[in-house]
Amino acid sequence: MTNDDLAQILETSDGWIKSRTGIERRHIAGPGETTAQMAIEASRAALRVADVDPRDIDLVIVGTVTPNHIFPATACQVQDALGAVRAGAFDLNAVCSGFVYALVTGHQAIASGEHRLVLVVGADTMTKMVDWKDRSTCVLFGDGAAAVLLRASEGSAGVLATLLGSDGSGGDLLTVPAGGSAIPVSAETVERGLHYLRMDGQGVFRFATRVMAQATEQVVKKAGLKMQDIDLIIPHQANLRIISTAAKRLKLPMDRFVVNLQEYGNTSAASVPIGLCEAVESGRINSGQNLVLVSFGSGLTWAAVALRWGVTPSKAISPKYRIWWRWLLYRWAAIHRWLRQAPRRLMVRIIRTAEKQNGH
Ligand code: UT7
Secondary structure, three states: OEHHHHHHHOOOOHHHHHHHHOOOEOOOOOOOOOHHHHHHHHHHHHHHHHOOOHHHOOEEEEEOOOOOOOOOOHHHHHHHHHOOOOOEEEEEOOHHHHHHHHHHHHHHHHHOOOOOEEEEEEEEEHHHOOOOOOHHHHOOEOEEEEEEEEEOOOOOOEEEEEEEEEOHHHHHHEEOOOOOOOOOOOHHHHHOOOOOOEEOHHHHHHHHHHHHHHHHHHHHHHOOOOHHHOOEEEEOOOOHHHHHHHHHHHOOOHHHEOOOHHHHOEOHHHHHHHHHHHHHHOOOOOOOOEEEEEEEEOOOEEEEEEEEOOOOOOOOOOOHHHHHHHHHHHHHHHHHHHHHHHHHHHHHHHHHHHHHHOOO
16 A cells, blocks of 8 residues: 555645655555464465474464454464474564564573574554554554574574563553453444554654664674674664664664665564565675664563574575475364364354253
């Protein structure tokens, strides 16, 4: 959906959106398309690129605030659809910082020695949470998903330093008021539009410009590096002005930052991993380079990771037979799900019929 498309349904313009945010278009999930579906697609792509058997995954973490349901976790649906039969799975809610928080959590799970292979996904369909009549928020967001696999390894590459932050006092700056235990959904909350995302744009802007530069500086220092050692920064894609202010504060040129918000808008937890994947695919990231991933979001939350890229991104895709093998595993996972669900459903039907016959 381009800015001009939006201008057809709202009092806005391409000029306003582009000059205030840098966004030119965003991608919208179709009516039946869910966060879980996009997360599954992204995860399968990651498994293909890494040539990994889903049964080897130990843990699935999905950073999201737009899960298919409040529960069960979207991560469990991803785990099931991949046939990751040995994996534990959970969602992580840190809003736009969700992927970087999940990456830190996955890294710690491996560093503890407990796990060897962790799938980390950032996926959100924010366009299902925005009020399409509120021009101050709906123009900003898009839908997306991206995934990475973390594997235990020896050597100097990998995560060098991590940083997580939270300031709950700013929770009201960006929130979905209803739908939780404080204000359960009711006809009245829907009537008042309390199930939509609400934001104090300028408040978030001030916080973001401060925290983005600060978190980057802190994580680089923690990694024992200097700012000039950093080859590429992959920031959360909310607003070009936030990224350029951070660049100025860090005294770094803009070409040191990945910027793709013109194409996708703010995809929440998906924004940093989409930037990472695109930078890998375009050859902008190579083995031995130092990267910083940095994000901020509702909570308030912020998170940063300094890492040394250790794999040579390979253009060669897995051998054909392994692609087929994974395809079979995914089909088997679907059959397996059906085989487990069918007897449970049959049992429920039998019990209900028996209850009806007994007059309950
Ligand atoms: O992941 C974290 C997510 N959130 C963020 O990162 C958001 C951070 N904040 C921002 O990016 C910016 O604050 C916004 C892009 C949301 C807004 O930019 P701004 O420069 O702070 O604009 P504003 O809110 O001060 O609004 C300026 C004017 C207002 O009109 P008046 O009151 O001056 O007459 C708004 O009503 O712009 C108007 N406006 C619009 N006009 C055309 C607000 N939205 C629109 C719009 N099209 N879409």
